[in-house]
Amino acid sequence: MSYKKVDEKDVAFFKSICGEERVFFGKEINEDFGRDELAEERVMPEVLVEPSSTEEVSGIMRYANENNIPVTPRGQGTGLVGGAVAIHGGIMLNMSRMNQILEIDEDNLTLTVEPGVLLMEISKFVEEHDLFYPPDPGEKSATIAGNINTNAGGMRAVKYGVTRDFVRGLEVVLPNGEVLEIGGKVVKNSSGYSLKDLIVGSEGTLGIVTKAILKLLPLPKKAISLLVPFPNLELAIETVPKIIKSKSTPTAVEFMVRDTIIAAEEFLGKKFPDNSADAYLLLTFDGNSKEEVERAYEGVAHICLEAGALDVYISETQERQEAIWSARGAFLEAIKASTTQIDECDVVVPRNHVAKFIRYTNELQKEFDIRIRSFGHAGDGNLHVYILRDELTQEVWKEKLNAVMDCMYSRAKELNGQVSGEHGIGIAKKAYLSESLGATPLAIMAGIKASFDPRGILNPGKVC
Amino acid sequence: MSYKKVDEKDVAFFKSICGEERVFFGKEINEDFGRDELAEERVMPEVLVEPSSTEEVSGIMRYANENNIPVTPRGQGTGLVGGAVAIHGGIMLNMSRMNQILEIDEDNLTLTVEPGVLLMEISKFVEEHDLFYPPDPGEKSATIAGNINTNAGGMRAVKYGVTRDFVRGLEVVLPNGEVLEIGGKVVKNSSGYSLKDLIVGSEGTLGIVTKAILKLLPLPKKAISLLVPFPNLELAIETVPKIIKSKSTPTAVEFMVRDTIIAAEEFLGKKFPDNSADAYLLLTFDGNSKEEVERAYEGVAHICLEAGALDVYISETQERQEAIWSARGAFLEAIKASTTQIDECDVVVPRNHVAKFIRYTNELQKEFDIRIRSFGHAGDGNLHVYILRDELTQEVWKEKLNAVMDCMYSRAKELNGQVSGEHGIGIAKKAYLSESLGATPLAIMAGIKASFDPRGILNPGKVC
Numbered sequence: 033m034s035y036k037k038v039d040e041k042d043v044a045f046f047k048s049i050c051g052e053e054r055v056f057f058g059k060e061i062n063e064d065f066g067r068d069e070l071a072e073e074r075v076m077p078e079v080l081v082e083p084s085s086t087e088e089v090s091g092i093m094r095y096a097n098e099n100n101i102p103v104t105p106r107g108q109g110t111g112l113v114g115g116a117v118a119i120h121g122g123i124m125l126n127m128s129r130m131n132q133i134l135e136i137d138e139d140n141l142t143l144t145v146e147p148g149v150l151l152m153e154i155s156k157f158v159e160e161h162d163l164f165y166p167p168d169p170g171e172k173s174a175t176i177a178g179n180i181n182t183n184a185g186g187m188r189a190v191k192y193g194v195t196r197d198f199v200r201g202l203e204v205v206l207p208n209g210e211v212l213e214i215g216g217k218v219v220k221n222s223s224g225y226s227l228k229d230l231i232v233g234s235e236g237t238l239g240i241v242t243k244a245i246l247k248l249l250p251l252p253k254k255a256i257s258l259l260v261p262f263p264n265l266e267l268a269i270e271t272v273p274k275i276i277k278s279k280s281t282p283t284a285v286e287f288m289v290r291d292t293i294i295a296a297e298e299f300l301g302k303k304f305p306d307n308s309a310d311a312y313l314l315l316t317f318d319g320n321s322k323e324e325v326e327r328a329y330e331g332v333a334h335i336c337l338e339a340g341a342l343d344v345y346i347s348e349t350q351e352r353q354e355a356i357w358s359a360r361g362a363f364l365e366a367i368k369a370s371t372t373q374i375d376e377c378d379v380v381v382p383r384n385h386v387a388k389f390i391r392y393t394n395e396l397q398k399e400f401d402i403r404i405r406s407f408g409h410a411g412d413g414n415l416h417v418y419i420l421r422d423e424l425t426q427e428v429w430k431e432k433l434n435a436v437m438d439c440m441y442s443r444a445k446e447l448n449g450q451v452s453g454e455h456g457i458g459i460a461k462k463a464y465l466s467e468s469l470g471a472t473p474l475a476i477m478a479g480i481k482a483s484f485d486p487r488g489i490l491n492p493g494k495v496c
Numbered sequence: 497m498s499y500k501k502v503d504e505k506d507v508a509f510f511k512s513i514c515g516e517e518r519v520f521f522g523k524e525i526n527e528d529f530g531r532d533e534l535a536e537e538r539v540m541p542e543v544l545v546e547p548s549s550t551e552e553v554s555g556i557m558r559y560a561n562e563n564n565i566p567v568t569p570r571g572q573g574t575g576l577v578g579g580a581v582a583i584h585g586g587i588m589l590n591m592s593r594m595n596q597i598l599e600i601d602e603d604n605l606t607l608t609v610e611p612g613v614l615l616m617e618i619s620k621f622v623e624e625h626d627l628f629y630p631p632d633p634g635e636k637s638a639t640i641a642g643n644i645n646t647n648a649g650g651m652r653a654v655k656y657g658v659t660r661d662f663v664r665g666l667e668v669v670l671p672n673g674e675v676l677e678i679g680g681k682v683v684k685n686s687s688g689y690s691l692k693d694l695i696v697g698s699e700g701t702l703g704i705v706t707k708a709i710l711k712l713l714p715l716p717k718k719a720i721s722l723l724v725p726f727p728n729l730e731l732a733i734e735t736v737p738k739i740i741k742s743k744s745t746p747t748a749v750e751f752m753v754r755d756t757i758i759a760a761e762e763f764l765g766k767k768f769p770d771n772s773a774d775a776y777l778l779l780t781f782d783g784n785s786k787e788e789v790e791r792a793y794e795g796v797a798h799i800c801l802e803a804g805a806l807d808v809y810i811s812e813t814q815e816r817q818e819a820i821w822s823a824r825g826a827f828l829e830a831i832k833a834s835t836t837q838i839d840e841c842d843v844v845v846p847r848n849h850v851a852k853f854i855r856y857t858n859e860l861q862k863e864f865d866i867r868i869r870s871f872g873h874a875g876d877g878n879l880h881v882y883i884l885r886d887e888l889t890q891e892v893w894k895e896k897l898n899a900v901m902d903c904m905y906s907r908a909k910e911l912n913g914q915v916s917g918e919h920g921i922g923i924a925k926k927a928y929l930s931e932s933l934g935a936t937p938l939a940i941m942a943g944i945k946a947s948f949d950p951r952g953i954l955n956p957g958k959v960c
Contacts (some may be wrong), residue, residue: 140847189684216912218917220647225694226693249745276605277602321788382680414684457686465687484943
């Protein structure tokens with residue numbers, strides 16, 4: 033693809049739309065906007081624009097489309113696969129300035145927000161109204177539109193589902209500047225192909241989300257966490273299908289190993305309740321009364337002990353639970369801080385294959401003599417596996433990383449898994465998506481992309 | 497579109513694939529295959545083929561695509577909008593012979609089924625395993641693939657969501673005969689655009705579902721229904737947002753009026769527990785203990801009485817609940833049997849606008865001097881409104897029907913509603929979809945259709 037370069041005339045136009053102080057050209061752009069949280073790609077946009085309304089986004093898109101300038105939307109840049117890196121330069125739209133909570137509707141149990149509202153702001157706001165937005169990815173400072181664009185899942189997917197399940201309606205600016213309202217406050221919808229479900233998970237390649245109507249639930253009145261130490265990780269993970277089979281539904285089931293906990297303790301400067309065992313399951317149960325929650329977790333505690341757990345620690349107070357879950361939320365940062373560079377694999381496999389996959393990563397660790405750390409969502413089969421560079425030279429690192437990644441994605445496919453559970457494809461995982469899905473689905477996806485974006489100006493080079 | 501007519505040579509080919517006894521040509525085809533449950537369209541396919549495997553479906557599609565013959569897939573023909581009527585003739589694929597339950601996986605809580613398995617067979621089968629498939633449309637003799645293709649919602653969408661939310665993976669035969677596996681047993685998936693969510697609700701226009709992996713839940717141990725009489729329908733429906741706001745989540749909230757109950761009593765030859773009031777709400781609550789369920793419904797019973805309910809009847813036994821819910825399931829048939837012809841409107845509006853919409857249909861009833869009956873899902877805003885022909889001449893019926901439908905779809909749009917909550921668009925609602933969505937979404941949908949079906953042979957003329 034060849035695109036027009038941004039020039040002074042274009043910049044003047046953007047300033048006429050958004051105001052002088054919201055347009056940054058060339059050297060004025062902070063270098064943070066040239067990368068995301070993890071992906072290796074580092075490319076600066078030619079111009080950074082910070083729109084404050086749908087009309088502004090629409091005006092910029094119309095202009096970009098007419099003038100063949102690529103546009104990359106970006107939230108807080110917390111992505112891990114380069115989805116928000118402007119690999120073709122052009123315009124970057126910083127959507128994080130559109131950050132208002134617009135409406136809470138208690139009759140319809142919906143929340144209407146602008147794209148740049150942060151996940152942590154949403155949970156705080158709705159909980160003050162005794163309501164609940166269940167999706168709970170580890171990165172609380174991500175924007176809601178970022179979560180929508182990757183269909184983020186988070187910890188509570190075991191019981192509640194993923195972001196897709198909580199998006200009722202969207203306002204989207206198409207690549208040509210047209211504004212579409214998709215879905216709405218309605219609970220059901222069978223009115224043509226589900227464009228809403230196409231936009232969710234499309235990584236900003238089909239349209240720019242400028243408003244979202246989210247589904248809320250009543251806030252569960254009680255939540256309890258169980259921290260369950262096991263002598264080893266395999267034993268811990270093999271217990272999860274037994275828990276699911278027991279027909280008790282935990283809100284979350286996370287797994288972690290001692291190394292990761294110690295890294296998090298060092299990173300946060302805070303002690304975790306226990307770090308004496310090799311591996312842990314962390315479970316939450318929620319409900320509307322103490323008795324209901326107790327009934328749910330008692331059977332599960334018994335299953336864990338039967339399966340060889342060393343103990344079961346129950347955290348009832350909010351303080352104690354926050355201590356555990358904030359450590360869990362810091363795992364990625366802690367692993368990052370413990371080495372020179374990392375890359376990640378975010379595969380999802382059926383829950384009963386998680387133990388097999390983890391065993392395989394342990395084998396790879398030995399075979400390639402490279403550190404691999406993993407944690408993640410044992411309850412829904414979504415693993416976050418990190419490969420650590422440590423002191424490897426660039427050449428050796430690249431070689432080992434590619435070999436390990438190839439092995440892991442092949443193994444995930446053998447286990448009927450998918451390339452990404454929640455972090456998306458972006459630029460970093462395109463080759464693996466292509467290998468995993470094959471030519472036909474990718475050709476269909478390319479056709480869908482062309483239906484939304486015939487000139488190919490919106491976040492080009494991503495996903496497919 | 498101009499298609500090739502089916503000839504003896506084609507028929508011989510289909511017989512070579514499926515066997516003599518599974519191919520019916522011309523006059524051999526039962527006239528049921530020329531229509532669905534309600535839509536006015538009546539067109540016979542040229543050939544009816546009953547495949548018994550994915551390979552057979554694939555072989556037929558490849559041939560049809562190469563020879564430019566249109567194909568219409570059909571389940572049990574319980575649709576209401578003509579989605580399974582072969583309006584261009586050609587091949588009809590009767591998918592209801594592929595009706596095996598293939599696997600129940602208790603580790604991953606999934607059920608794998610062929611497309612022709614009936615909804616009532618699924619619920620019976622999984623309940624024997626103490627598991628639960630929540631989607632619960634009134635028509636229990638529909639096939640699962642029919643439900644997937646319309647994204648049917650049913651009664652329990654208030655608490656559990658719609659069919660889309662319970663489809664984890666699909667095997668789909670594309671128009672060119674290629675077989676795609678989409679999704680799988682995985683709980684999360686962010687691996688490119690969600691083709692799974694495009695197929696769900698696509699009314700057999702993008703691909704033919706030959707296998708589905710469904711998500712199951714543990715079976716709630718206890719369910720209780722409340723039948724709540726009100727002096728009038730408006731009062732009943734206005735109570736629903738108050739119930740939702742109270743943060744108690746019923747499994748289902750249905751509304752009904754005395755006329756419909758009496759029609760169902762006559763149709764079934766069975767008494768409903770009460771028919772003395774003008775209007776009723778029917779609610780269900782489920783949970784894992786009597787106490788949990790009682791706690792949930794007690795507050796709601798109080799809200800109903802405060803809002804002017806005449807009484808609250810509690811049905812605890814399964815027998816009594818089945819008596820009520822089987823009457824509810826017979827409403828459509830009962831209304832059909834009470835007149836000469838009916839047509840329906842399946843709009844969905846935000847829950848707090850249901851009362852406004854029902855008030856409007858009452859006004860239309862008077863204004864156009866025509867009988868209108870409605871029942872439906874008060875808890876999720878999805879209305880089933882039926883216009884009854886009674887003794888009107890064809891000419892007057894058409895005229896009044898069109899005028900009333902125009903009014904209702906306009907009003908639904910004003911209330912931020914959508915054309916179809918769960919019955920789909922088919923052929924009967926195309927004009928209303930076009931008016932409701934506008935040109936751009938339809939053009940995008942047409943582009944999507946072309947990406948899957950470039951030659952336009954699969955269920956042509958439907959949806960968009």
